[in-house]
Amino acid sequence: MGSQLQRVKGTRDLLPPETTIWAAVEELARRHFERYGYREIRTPVIEPTELFVRAVGEATDVVGKEMYTFADRKGRSVTLRPESTASVVRAYLENQLVTLPAPVKLFYIGPQFRYERPQKGRYRQFHQIGAELLGDAGPWSDVELLAMLVGLLRALGFAAPTVLLNTLGDETSRTEWAQAIRAFLEPFADSLGEDSRRRLEVNPLRILDTKIASEQALLEGVPRLEQFLSPASREHFEGVQLGLSRLGINYRIEPRLVRGLDYYTHTVFEIVADGLGAQNALCGGGRYDRLVEDLGGSPTPSLGFAIGLDRLIEVLPESFRASCGQQAPVLVIGAHGASALEVLELAEELRAGAIATEAELSGRSLKAALKLADRLGCRFAVVLGADELAAGEVTLRDLGERTQRRLARGGLVGHLVGA
Ligand code: HAM
Numbered sequence: 158m159g160s161q162l163q164r165v166k167g168t169r170d171l172l173p174p175e176t177t178i179w180a181a182v183e184e185l186a187r188r189h190f191e192r193y194g195y196r197e198i199r200t201p202v203i204e205p206t207e208l209f210v211r212a213v214g215e216a217t218d219v220v221g222k223e224m225y226t227f228a229d230r231k232g233r234s235v236t237l238r239p240e241s242t243a244s245v246v247r248a249y250l251e252n253q254l255v256t257l258p259a260p261v262k263l264f265y266i267g268p269q270f271r272y273e274r275p276q277k278g279r280y281r282q283f284h285q286i287g288a289e290l291l292g293d294a295g296p297w298s299d300v301e302l303l304a305m306l307v308g309l310l311r312a313l314g315f316a317a318p319t320v321l322l323n324t325l326g327d328e329t330s331r332t333e334w335a336q337a338i339r340a341f342l343e344p345f346a347d348s349l350g351e352d353s354r355r356r357l358e359v360n361p362l363r364i365l366d367t368k369i370a371s372e373q374a375l376l377e378g379v380p381r382l383e384q385f386l387s388p389a390s391r392e393h394f395e396g397v398q399l400g401l402s403r404l405g406i407n408y409r410i411e412p413r414l415v416r417g418l419d420y421y422t423h424t425v426f427e428i429v430a431d432g433l434g435a436q437n438a439l440c441g442g443g444r445y446d447r448l449v450e451d452l453g454g455s456p457t458p459s460l461g462f463a464i465g466l467d468r469l470i471e472v473l474p475e476s477f478r479a480s481c482g483q484q485a486p487v488l489v490i491g492a493h494g495a496s497a498l499e500v501l502e503l504a505e506e507l508r509a510g511a512i513a514t515e516a517e518l519s520g521r522s523l524k525a526a527l528k529l530a531d532r533l534g535c536r537f538a539v540v541l542g543a544d545e546l547a548a549g550e551v552t553l554r555d556l557g558e559r560t561q562r563r564l565a566r567g568g569l570v571g572h573l574v575g576a
Contacts, residue, residue: 197263224271302461318407320427323411485534500518512573537554550566
């Protein structure tokens with residue numbers, strides 16, 4: 158016998174009953190998004206590498222160190238998607254969705270792949286529920302998207318989600334701000350860690366994200382974007398805040414929130430959750446007004462978010478978990494002369510009547526079958542024997558109350574539906 162095969166590091170098997178919870182969350186998200194006019198898009202998990210290099214940015218950790226990139230058999234470089242915004246924009250352009258009335262509103266649910274060091278809440282294959290709105294520049298779209306996101310979390314039982322909010326301004330504000338940060342930190346370059354020193358050259362904004370305490374101390378006096386924000390950017394940001402207040406959405410401005418992907422402009426946000434340890438970002442998103450253009454389309458201001466589904470499930474409120482219970486099955490048991498096929502036939506009648514039903518087909522004794530019913534969590538067992546068959550009846554045992562009665566077979570579904 159060969160050695161036992163194991164799953165790839167950083168990936169997980171999702172097993173029942175946990176998969177029931179996943180399916181319920183996904184189902185709720187679908188219904189919620191559809192209420193806002195979003196429709197589902199499914200893009201391939203594999204894309205040309207160049208898509209992510211151009212969209213997410215070469216200087217980001219995601220593209221620089223975390224992609225599952227390989228050459229296919231013809232030597233073309235392909236990548237397992239590390240995120241889906243780039244794919245959605247590619248699909249939007251490739252399928253001429255630009256001809257649809259703007260804004261185009263799409264959502265997706267699916268696996269993403271990043272070669273990160275696995276830890277609690279961080280996997281190499283993880284899953285996102287995301288939404289993208291393409292083709293509107295105004296702050297009210299930001300507000301509506303955030304209302305949809307916060308509404309979903311509320312529907313899942315999170316009490317009062319707080320949006321951590323920031324703006325990165327437009328291209329000019331952002332470039333000037335990046336230069337100011339570089340100028341401010343350069344004299345301290347020797348005190349910075351290796352990652353931040355590299356970022357000082359390629360992407361100084363990302364240093365603001367540092368988790369290293371000594372670097373955080375250095376950042377105390379770092380220039381704020383506010384000083385460089387253009388009047389139009391300021392007005393947009395104020396609009397978003399006004400709208401959030403008006404709709405009763407909790408938010409807090411986080412001047413150092415910069416996000417890890419390069420396509421963002423203006424509004425960026427995250428929602429964090431307790432109980433996740435260091436990987437506490439439950440979801441993140443923001444505006445990417447230049448991305449469609451950068452990928453070859455015409456100017457199409459856009460925005461979106463993605464929720465980390467693995468993390469969401471990890472901290473899912475008990476109230477929602479409890480509501481995901483499945484219907485307890487009924488077990489049909491053959492006794493004294495009823496064949497397995499007759500058991501199967503009756504089980505099919507119950508299933509046709511929308512009753513969750515297990516059929517005992519392996520010839521267990523009545524005692525063993527009742528024990529099985531117990532292990533399956535059944536409330537009822539239906540016993541079918543030669544007697545019952547001859548009379549067109551069944552014996553229904555209530556396993557909780559430990560009672561049993563004979564019923565006409567034709568009335569069984571009605572009886573169980575009401576039970
Ligand atoms: P992101 O912040 O890179 O944004 O990822 C969104 C969420 O995915 C994170 O907040 C986290 O919950 C989850 N996540 C990320 N990496 C992992 C991992 N290795 N293991 C488990 N969960 C993870 C984006 O991906 C953007 N595409 C969001 C967006 C959409 N922006 C605009 N539109």
